[in-house]
Amino acid sequence: MAQLLAVEIIYRGVFQKTLAKNITRGIVLAAHNEGKLGISFGRYGDAPERNGIPGKSFAIVASDEQTLEAGMAQYEPKQVDVTVVLDDTLCKGTESWAWYGLRPVNSALKPGRTLIVISLQDAPTLLKNIHRREQPYKLGIVKGIASFSGMWVFKDDHTDVRVLGTIAKALPELFGLASVEKFINEKLKSSLKVTSARTAFERFSAVDVKPGQGNPEELFKFDLPGWGAMRSGVSIKGQPQGGPYADPVTKELGGFRPARNELFKKYSTRIMRPVVNFATCTKCTLCWLNCPDASFDVTPDGTYDANLEACCGCGICEAVCPVKDCIRMVNESEFHDNNSQWVEFKKDKGAYLKSLEATIQKAEPIEKRTHGFRYRGQYQEQVPAALEIANKG
Ligand code: SF4
């Protein structure tokens, strides 16, 4: 009987592009070893693909040529048998095309199929971020540090073959472990990688996620206008400027909050977030002036609050702030909301500063999460730690 299977890889634009491409290529070549036909292809998550923007790669495998051609008669698979998320901060949702807004990472999964996440966290923690849905599915974790490198660079920490071994376990209809091993032996020529794939296969297990389980956040809903509802000519709605807003304690209006596109949630780009010590801020304005995404709200008392709905996590504010430790970039995966830090500070300064200290302790160091542009040789330094985790499982 004709069979069509699809795998979707969700990755961090630029930093994981080569990794995602290598995995989808490996899927097709492993499936070839069982006489199946396939194609792997990617598309930009943004145009052009930018640092950290979620992107997607696909592998489609069919039992025969005609089924493959029929399966390709669409822009991208609408339903997939496996989704792999290469960085667990992507579990908060992917902003893959700005015009249709934030999408849950499990939205394309067929009922009962498997979502695989590379993470050091456990399933209950990941489910705080992964949006709930009506159909059941399975969630499996490949224990590991998100592998970041660059558009033209590949960090060879075995993430690619570990994912292939895991897929062989999660979706045996696609290919068995023997086909993955044959692909690695013939194309990658590494017995060490065969061991990594086999170990990942043996260790992988998935938990059942019931309907309604997961992050209850309601994603923004909207209707695209039909052809009949469109006006003649082309018109683009102007962006309002924004304005002052209320102090949560005194209720007095002040400061300035730019109006922002309510559909385009830039935080899905972020692997680190800035945390601000408002008590030491000198109001020098440098963070506000240098932020490339106009993410700072000027608070009614003249400090600067990184608006976490808008911040893409680039780290420039940390670099330009002249006050030691006033802005620190910390690990995004430790957070499950985008609440205003300044509002928390205003409500209880002592509690905020205490929690800031705890946050910095818990979410630093962040070297494990950075995308490698901090110093030359960072990738090479990271590989042994990644391999150790792969070994221990
Ligand atoms: S990390 Fe700082 S500079 Fe970069 S987008 Fe966020 S607030 Fe702006």
Ligand code: SF4
């Ligand atoms: S750069 Fe630092 S000190 Fe200057 S306004 Fe921003 S947070 Fe305050």
